[in-house]
Amino acid sequence: FIAVLLVVMVVLVFWQVWQAPQPSARFARALTSMDGNEVFPSFSADGRRMAFMSVKAQRLRLMVKDLHNGNSAEINHPDGLNTGPGDWSKQGDKLVYLAASAQRCEYYTVEIKGLTIGEPRLIHRCPAGSYGKVLFTHNDQRVVFSENAGPGTPYSIYELDLTTQSKRRLNQPDLYLSGNSQFDLHPHKDKLLISSPDKQQWEGFYTLDLTTNKLDLLFKQDAYICCGIWDHAGENVILMGEHPAYQLLSYDLAGKNKQVIFSGSRRISLPRRFNNGADYVFLSGDKHTDIQILDLESGEVGNIANDTVDELLATFSTNHQVIGYISMASGKEQVWKYDLASGERRKITAFTDSRHYLDLHWSPDDRYIAGLTFNELHLIDSTTGEVTVVDFPQTEIRGVSFKSASELSFSAKEGERWRVYTYHTDTQSVTAESPEWAFIQFTPDRDNTLWLSADHTLYYSAQQIKADIPGTPSAILLNGRQWNLRKQDSLWYWYDREGPGQIKRFHAQNGSIESLAESGVGHFDVQGRSLLFINSSESQSNLFRTISQN
Incomplete structure (x- = not known):
């Protein structure tokens, strides 16, 4: 019931072949090899563990995998709730995640040592039918998340203080289509990159300073595209290439200076930063x-x-x-x-x-x-x-x-x-x-x-x-x-x-x-x-x- 939108595209920028920069990465290797779909990765601060969602047979499970030895553990809920997506705290000792069914929607945190998973702690109840996203900020006592009023209504972005349990709706673009459900935290600052469609169905890319609540438009594209992320330096926007996407592209904050950072033979969607300061992780599958x-x-x-x-x-x-x-x-x-x-x-x-x-x-x-x-x-x-x-x-x-x-x-x-x-x-x-x-x-x-x-x-x-x-x-x-x-x-x-x-x-x-x-x-x-x-x-x-x- 969580639609994984596979959305791609960019505005064409023409140059001569000999001027085109070479990709900084030409190869990719699998991080998962399970049956079903593995999506929405998040990496712990020590670089050793990856949390991700596994989708199979109408069941959604939040998994934690040790990237060194390949072992994994599942975050279970005794009441059978589907779990994920999730995000690591900046200290790397907790996950915040969604647990939901058709009748319930809840956000939890859980402490994790190695692959030993503690008891989940409920931090917020959201409207049933709201299947949102949640991220820790650079302050592990604050999270940002999306929720809507129920099925078919647009999403808005909120911040939750885990100490005071106070919730506030953040400044954000006007709501069109499914609203504001796609956002990424700056790698070094408490600043969001928000991907949001406008009335003309152009995809807009905005920055939101979580300290000042100031929202700025970076650029828009009239294209079949979605879900930009920051690059590792937080100075550029990473998007997927033209539909169907086989490239990862980098744009400056004005939507210019397009650079190819990865080109391969696999179709690409939903990129994320890997935690080595250079590489990226993406979803690719064989479905047709x-x-x-x-x-x-x-x-x-x-x-x-x-x-x-x-x-x-x-x-x-x-x-x-x-x-x-x-x-x-x-x-x-x-x-x-x-x-x-x-x-x-x-x-x-x-x-x-x-x-x-x-x-x-x-x-x-x-x-x-x-x-x-x-x-x-x-x-x-x-x-x-x-x-x-x-x-x-x-x-x-x-x-x-x-x-x-x-x-x-x-x-x-x-x-x-x-x-x-x-x-x-x-x-x-x-x-x-x-x-x-x-x-x-x-x-x-x-x-x-x-x-x-x-x-x-x-x-x-x-x-x-x-x-x-x-x-x-x-x-x-x-x-x-x-x-x-x-x-x-x-x-x-x-x-x-x-x-x-x-x-x-x-x-x-x-x-x-x-x-x-x-x-x-x-x-x-x-x-x-x-x-x-x-x-x-x-x-x-x-x-x-x-x-x-x-």
């Missing part, structure tokens, strides 16, 4: 996603794309002859088409940048594929791959669908409320729909169109009939920025995030619900008797340390 198709009558499952790279966002064309999808086969995200009759696959775009799409939709005449990025809408010609950017301010966009062959519908925030807008392809203009509606999912068959009102009531069909389906319809209508709930006549489909993740079907005529397919990825499409869904390879990732050449 494939596209499968399920015959809803026979139950037969077939493969559409099952290469050793990510293939995502599979969507049926309106005429049901072609599937559009994203593939990383060329090294960057490209839009591909799969012909259902012949099985032929063809790449239709030739992007050279590092754009990242969150959703795809075909126009009713199959002329266009609409592509949603973090802050833009693109119209992609389904034959030539030519792209037109919708003229709309950069912002968070959700719920994309075609109202007609020449009208593209989407929702964006107007103040604090969501509102539906229509882009007219013939005039390249945008008009606002009635404020009565927060989201409208248009379909070629208007009986299957879904309407969500501003008061969170769901309706269907052109006649706007109130929907009567299980659960809270407004809560399952969207999965992030994608449509999650679909209607086909008397059948309703949605992705259930609980457990391993399942695509479900509700029969309105008899009230029954059935599970159709397991999927670790929420995106799916259904048309006629066919269901497209994403299958993930078994997730396994480990922590790697760069090896400096110096």
Whole structure:
């Protein structure tokens, strides 16, 4: 239940090949080799022990490993709470960490001698559904942590005095998307580096002085990127390279002077400083996603794309002859088409940048594929791959669908409320729909169109009939920025995030619900008797340390 966001990207800076600096590290070696995922490392002051989270079979465990002999110990809670992430005190004798379940959220400290773990001490209770991050400051009696008000609400950063138990909300960037959950402590000063998106969905990098509570913006990037950290000197910002990332990059505090500090053959995410003053640790794994198709009558499952790279966002064309999808086969995200009759696959775009799409939709005449990025809408010609950017301010966009062959519908925030807008392809203009509606999912068959009102009531069909389906319809209508709930006549489909993740079907005529397919990825499409869904390879990732050449 703790989403490990794997977010990467940088603004391109061009120079001649012979001017490009050589990486200071060219090799990496594994620090962990366990089954599952190992994430969020923290190193003790003596450099001997590493705390990290191990994620396996829906269970999160905080581990402590001796890097000299390879032995490890687990921080257990008798009540079965999931544990992690955690952070070492500057003296190296304590860990502060999160322990949580769907019903509880708590922060603890625990004394550790070698691999002998003491009794946990509760220091703070946070709202259930708040799965945050916590760090010791350079004063071991103070910690900084993030929490929200519950599922779906943005995170804020707080400081807690362990002696007085006083808590204060720190000065921080305005809250957008998931808020302020990503921060790093300066290696020598009580100063945070905060990574936070703005209204335009640009990633901003800020410094916060914990003594004066003064917040300063360093720089922003219009890129698919996240989670900057300080370098070892605290004079530069370390980020991952272009999507998909195979490099660690250093920027000065103005976002300039880009330097490659590590380049390798493994995909990189979530870098941390190693404790030798030179190297870095990153997460890398072998997981990839494939596209499968399920015959809803026979139950037969077939493969559409099952290469050793990510293939995502599979969507049926309106005429049901072609599937559009994203593939990383060329090294960057490209839009591909799969012909259902012949099985032929063809790449239709030739992007050279590092754009990242969150959703795809075909126009009713199959002329266009609409592509949603973090802050833009693109119209992609389904034959030539030519792209037109919708003229709309950069912002968070959700719920994309075609109202007609020449009208593209989407929702964006107007103040604090969501509102539906229509882009007219013939005039390249945008008009606002009635404020009565927060989201409208248009379909070629208007009986299957879904309407969500501003008061969170769901309706269907052109006649706007109130929907009567299980659960809270407004809560399952969207999965992030994608449509999650679909209607086909008397059948309703949605992705259930609980457990391993399942695509479900509700029969309105008899009230029954059935599970159709397991999927670790929420995106799916259904048309006629066919269901497209994403299958993930078994997730396994480990922590790697760069090896400096110096």
